[in-house]
Amino acid sequence: MDLIETLAAIAEIRDLKARYFRGVDEKDEALLRDVFADDIEIDYRGSTTDPVTGTGIAPEATDDILRGGEASARLVASALQGVVSVHHTSEPEIEIIDAENARGIWPMVDRLKFSGDGPYAELIGYGHYHETYVLERGRWRIRTLLLTRSRLDFIPRA
Template sequence: MDSLERLEAIAAITALKARYFHTMDTKDWAGLEAVFAPDLVADFRDATETHDPSQLTHGAAPYVAKLAPILQDVVTVHHGHTPEITIESSDSARGVWAMEDKLWPRETSQLPFRMLHGYGHYHERYIRIGGEWRIAEIRLSRLRVDAA
């Protein structure tokens, strides 16, 4: 892979992550599922104060099916910053993104808080399928969570 191809891959992965944030915040569940590889590994076990084994999900469809009802009645704002993307081959890459999210559950939400402001990092592995980059693995580690 030459320098131009690496830059093109990094730009495509950056756009992919932007779609991840946008589709989640707009509740476009089909669009969110489309950013993932079908055999996605979503690891959010350490995204809360206690290690939660139930937050490891295999498969894009099961992950979105689990996430959608939780966030449907929640206004969310997700931001990703300062990506560190490493191209490993023409069809694989890894990345770390600093992240910040804010969640405001509506009255109908079952979440146990009225506001959450989180900070941390997404650790990801990407693969290219049919010429398109997809998130194959996603793990969230939190540095801080403020909730009320």
């Protein structure tokens, strides 16, 4: 790939990640399906437990690796129903491996506001998305996604 093709691929992957975050925050299954590769693997294991204190909520909800575009989109869209979420990312590290494969690391912060009467009103999370991408049906899509956490702040109900 020449420099222009590489820069175009990086721009497309940035847009892809923005669509992923919008899909998660809007709980939009169709949008999530569009950003996921057919053979996606998503690893959120441990993402609801603070790595420093061990405090967590619903760790069983992230016990399994999600596989397949259809099933993963359905599960991700439904997992945060009733939760107001906002995801932000900082400058990523994106490496174009070849014309059809890339990888990236995205620093991120997310805020989740919970309804109901659980012990926590809100969660503020910090960490990184480690991802690989594949050019599939003419568009970049997320092939693997691993969310690692450096910290979680749990805000108790007043």
